[in-house]
Amino acid sequence: MNEQTFSLQPFPSTKSLLNLKIAGNIARNANQLTICYSLGGDLKEIALAKPTGGIAPPSNAPSRKHELWEDTCFEFFLGINGSARYWEFNLSPAGHWNVYRFDGYRQGMQEETAFEKLPFSVQNQADGLAFTLDIDLDKIISAEQAIEVGITTVIKHRDGEVTYWALTHLGVEADFHLRDSFIVKL
Template sequence: MADSFPACPLALPAHPLTHDAFAATAGAAWTADGGLRFSFRLSGDLRGLRLPDPAPAVRRDGLWRHTCCEAFVAARGAPAYREFNFSPAGAWAAYAFSAYRQAADELPASAPEIRVALADEPDCGGDGGDDALAGEGRAALRLVASVAADCLPPAHDGLDIGLSMVVEAADGTLSYRALRHCAERPDFHMRDGFALFLPLPPFP
């Protein structure tokens, strides 16, 4: 199904305390069935990027310890929010919070659809296998993740969204990218970092 709104790419600058040699963008859009589609793009000399080994598309904690794409979603005006992690290796994670870093009951989320591709491919329809994850010397890597409507918080007046990436360099160092950095140290959970507002679409 087509998206109600395009996922316009927004820059993900690196936190001032962390640096890498890449450029990153991300976007979010409603899907026609009320879910969300997140799109992430990392460009540069990808020989300097370390990607996790291909893995089953299962729920797994600790994805942020390696290259990982993240989305934080909250209803406007509500303290509760949800966190989604997408690994380019295929694994994923989802968490619910009642307030800033206050874990709520486990979120019974269904598995998101994750697609990974190199930028020189015509679309993002790869199966996440070795070819899609190699990326050496290529211009860009793209990850698209679709989250079902029943995994999202009630939208009411729209959603505040934070988009971020953890980038692991070939030497193992991590850099942290986000729409907005609000603290001296990287912290994707800070509500002021949920810098993208997505209004409700005109669903029939």
């Protein structure tokens, strides 16, 4: 098993940042990928969709949704070493999700239909939130293929301001799709 811990950094901005910490771990065992995020700090200032079954959003079950990145969203980007193709995984605190496949840098974006559901857990903790996703990658890659991962998060503040968090920020603007930022090797 290959396991690594991570800590995300905010993209430099002019607005003072809330007292937040986004950290976690990612592991690959054969072709099973597990990623756990921990969001801690002053969460009352963050716009968080309530987990399904709560008061909002008014849905009975988590489902595939588009444009989750317009609100608070936990994301990761997975690429095959030596290939331009990559996938974007989006996880909402409400339990909604989506996976997109790209042929190259921001090219050929399509919903990845290999996944019909993406079950993950969202747990309220005394000092924050924890997200855990355990997924079998056999539907998109083989266990022998080395992967590169970029781990990211979009945080929407109650005032509408959005901040972008990642392992590293290599562009002049926040850009999670830059392949050089897929720095976790599994």
